[in-house]
Amino acid sequence: MKTDDLITMxxxxxxxxxxxxxxxxxxxxxxxxxxxxxxxxxxxxxxxxDLAQALLLPMFWIKxxxxxxxxxxxxxAALRLSRPGAVIDRVPLALGLPVLGIWAVAAFALVDAxxxxxxxxxxxxxxxxxxxxxxxxxxxxxxxxxxTMKDLAPTxxxxxxxxxxxxxxxxxxxxxxxxxxxxxxxxxxxxxxxxTLIPAAIGAMIGxxxxxx
Amino acid sequence: xQRMNREAGFxxxxxxxxxxxTRGLAGDDAAYKMFLxxxxxxxxxxxxxxxxRLPDEVEDLVQESLLAIHNLRHTYEADQPLSAWVQAxxxxxxxxxxxxxxxxxxLNDPLDEDMxxxxxxxxxxxxxxxxxxxxxxxxxxxxxxPIVHTKLEGLSVKEAADLSGMSExxxxxxxxxxxxxxxxxxxxxx
Numbered sequence: 421m422k423t424d425d426l427i428t429m430x431x432x433x434x435x436x437x438x439x440x441x442x443x444x445x446x447x448x449x450x451x452x453x454x455x456x457x458x459x460x461x462x463x464x465x466x467x468x469x470d471l472a473q474a475l476l477l478p479m480f481w482i483k484x485x486x487x488x489x490x491x492x493x494x495x496x497a498a499l500r501l502s503r504p505g506a507v508i509d510r511v512p513l514a515l516g517l518p519v520l521g522i523w524a525v526a527a528f529a530l531v532d533a534x535x536x537x538x539x540x541x542x543x544x545x546x547x548x549x550x551x552x553x554x555x556x557x558x559x560x561x562x563x564x565x566x567x568t569m570k571d572l573a574p575t576x577x578x579x580x581x582x583x584x585x586x587x588x589x590x591x592x593x594x595x596x597x598x599x600x601x602x603x604x605x606x607x608x609x610x611x612x613x614x615x616t617l618i619p620a621a622i623g624a625m626i627g628x629x630x631x632x633x
Numbered sequence: 634x635q636r637m638n639r640e641a642g643f644x645x646x647x648x649x650x651x652x653x654x655t656r657g658l659a660g661d662d663a664a665y666k667m668f669l670x671x672x673x674x675x676x677x678x679x680x681x682x683x684x685x686r687l688p689d690e691v692e693d694l695v696q697e698s699l700l701a702i703h704n705l706r707h708t709y710e711a712d713q714p715l716s717a718w719v720q721a722x723x724x725x726x727x728x729x730x731x732x733x734x735x736x737x738x739x740l741n742d743p744l745d746e747d748m749x750x751x752x753x754x755x756x757x758x759x760x761x762x763x764x765x766x767x768x769x770x771x772x773x774x775x776x777x778x779p780i781v782h783t784k785l786e787g788l789s790v791k792e793a794a795d796l797s798g799m800s801e802x803x804x805x806x807x808x809x810x811x812x813x814x815x816x817x818x819x820x821x822x823x
Binding site: 427437505 | 663665670696700703704705706717719812816
């Protein structure tokens, strides 16, 4: 087929494009994924029994604020990375700020605490299960986000896979906040972050083969 | 002064192509065709500069990039420079081709050195070596028929639906998925 014939073929009956914008599609994917993560949380774990009291504590909202802003940063990254030629120079800042924020709070808490309390602040009671549970809860969002991303066109598939994983991990972490009894900033700054990095690492590994076009 | 002229030329070209594409995305097929035609000349020049040692691959890659641009036209957003969008797609396809070739050459013995003289010829560099018609023929009917009817024979979606016994939405989906399947076939066949 000659190139001119190909062009004629592509343009014939091409019609208007009325697909929803990428932002909207990600919103739908995250909504369904978060609902899946919520159901998974209710089925496997349960809502923390003292949630009503926890809602009144500033630390609970610092925790939610950290994972929610990480989710917003990685959504920004995913949006940029799934469109050819989009500028991504502000992505490191969007991902770095939430992390630096929680680390500052954590450092303050560690300095402020008695030396004997420091390891309790860092390890809490659930450090062994927390990252794995966040990774597990991230699966529905991960699948939905990858599906959306595949229909767009990431030109840097590894980075895009990383962003998709981080997005799903941090949305799952928001859901996990409803279950998790931990309230130490050092715990959140390390084990929560580790939990979101597990799907991100998997995304970076599979991005090249899954997101090719 | 010369630089300013070149910059102004680039701007006007960018604006013109963006206008054509925007009209095309809104449903103006004639504008869209003009967009693809003018773009293909730029793509050819861009890829020829970067494939100086593989002149026979240029036209195939122009076609592959055009198909990708068509399949991905919903990812262009009007606030974005068109040149950056097109270039990112063409560059991605270029790297993909070089990677495929590298793997292919590792697995297969390259041609003997003394055959090099006859393996390149400039006169048919404008001919694509890959035959898209043939790849199209290999697609399953649910993809092939909608493409042949609506895009090669120029029938309407309704006529194509009546002719093939498919529903109108199946025809539309068939065109969309079929062109994606065609792009995947190109990637699979070196």
